[in-house]
């Protein structure tokens with residue numbers, strides 16, 4: 094373990110304390126070096142049931158759901174401050190465990206603190222309606238906490254995903270069972286330690302490291318009222334099925350295969366600059382990665398040239414180096430999956446414009462060169478499937494209608510962007526593309542990641558919205574109260 098890593102408790106956090114390990118610890122590898130950085134013991138089946146009971150008891154009998162929302166807000170504010178106070182430790186964990194370049198990891202930690210600050214002041218602005226149903230009747234609605242919620246996060250944004258789920262759930266008064274990805278649990282375990290020091294009653298936040306088996310138990314368990322899952326569409330489907338047996342409220346943030354539509358009147362240089370951030374941020378391991386570039390025919394040559402030049406400016410290397418902009422992929426298995434998609438694209442006739450292999454100067458770790466393909470037809474798997482790596486494709490189009498059709502030719506509907514100086518056209522296209530989020534002529538990552546704005550997808554990209562006031566709708570039930578005034 095590198096000396097600078099913070100000391101952590103590497104077991105489940107249940108009912109206000111880290112438990113004694115029960116089972117075999119699993120080693121975590123640094124994706125940049127292949128070295129073991131820590132070993133975490135997954136929660137045992139018995140510990141998972143203990144956690145569910147603790148959360149149920151804390152919700153049914155404890156103070157948290159009944160506490161004045163302003164007081165709960167003050168505790169959320171303390172958590173935001175706690176994250177800020179431990180920001181270097183958290184950023185280092187994201188960097189060493191997830192392979193994230195340290196500069197981006199610091200931004201993510203600041204983002205996680207901002208999420209808790211936002212929800213600290215949100216719940217006293219989220220309330221019911223008064224509804225004029227009849228003259229002699231007073232009818233109003235109350236927002237009540239949903240109850241015990243299971244929250245399952247992926248490996249690509251471990252701390253942010255945990256913050257996006259925990260902060261609104263806590264603000265609403267829920268009790269949480271949070272299961273991080275077995276690949277990147279470290280920052281979530283430190284978050285549990287921070288939360289424990291901020292006055293959240295025991296049993297309200299429980300963190301259960303481990304894999305699919307725990308997720309399955311949470312999705313099925315009758316004492317859990319709702320489940321918020323972020324991960325792949327395939328697993329989202331099985332979570333939804335498992336949750337159906339007990340009619341849990343379900344929120345799903347799933348995969349994406351997002352299009353960036355560039356018309357020939359766009360600022361091509363700006364579009365290419367922004368495209369690189371949008372497609373290659375987090376080494377392309379992002380549900381929001383805009384990896385399908387649809388480019389109007391007359392702009393294909395200048396856009397391709399600008400894009401390839403921008404790719405050349407990305408700096409691969411140690412995630413600990415503040416100058417690094419492209420880190421490694423999460424695991425050797427994932428490296429092989431990405432490489433397989435690249436080989437398949439080559440064999441299917443797409444034109445390799447850049448990258449397509451491991452960098453010559455980085456032999457250890459899971460590094461992959463930023464890769465671009467031209468001439469990619471919508472029928473190819475590269476166009477349809479989420480590669481989840483630093484790989485993008487360029488597909489030419491002629492007309493506005495064709496651009497819309499090609500953008501919508503996807504099972505997914507998460508994110509996207511449109512580039513045109515004709516604002517009428519840009520907005521027409523933005524309205525016609527079936528995605529939960531879309532950016533017009535801007536830095537798409539900035540516009541889609543604001544804590545104030547809802548985040549989520551159409552189609553097989555998910556159900557429900559995270560962030561903004563929308564997240565509070567998921568973590569609350571709406572009760573209608575009717576009073577006879579006669």
Ligand code: NAD
Pocket residue numbers: 245246247248249250272273274275303304305306307308309312323324325326328329331332345346347348349379380381479481507550554555
């Ligand atoms: P994954 O679906 O393999 O795993 C996600 C989580 O689900 C992990 O914690 C995993 O342990 C757990 N899990 C696995 N099998 C389960 C089961 N049967 N029941 C319950 N839980 C189970 O996804 P991943 O590889 O960790 O993450 C990458 C995926 O996440 C990509 O598809 C990406 O697009 C998606 N993602 C979506 C968003 C979004 O907001 N839409 C954000 C980040 C990642």
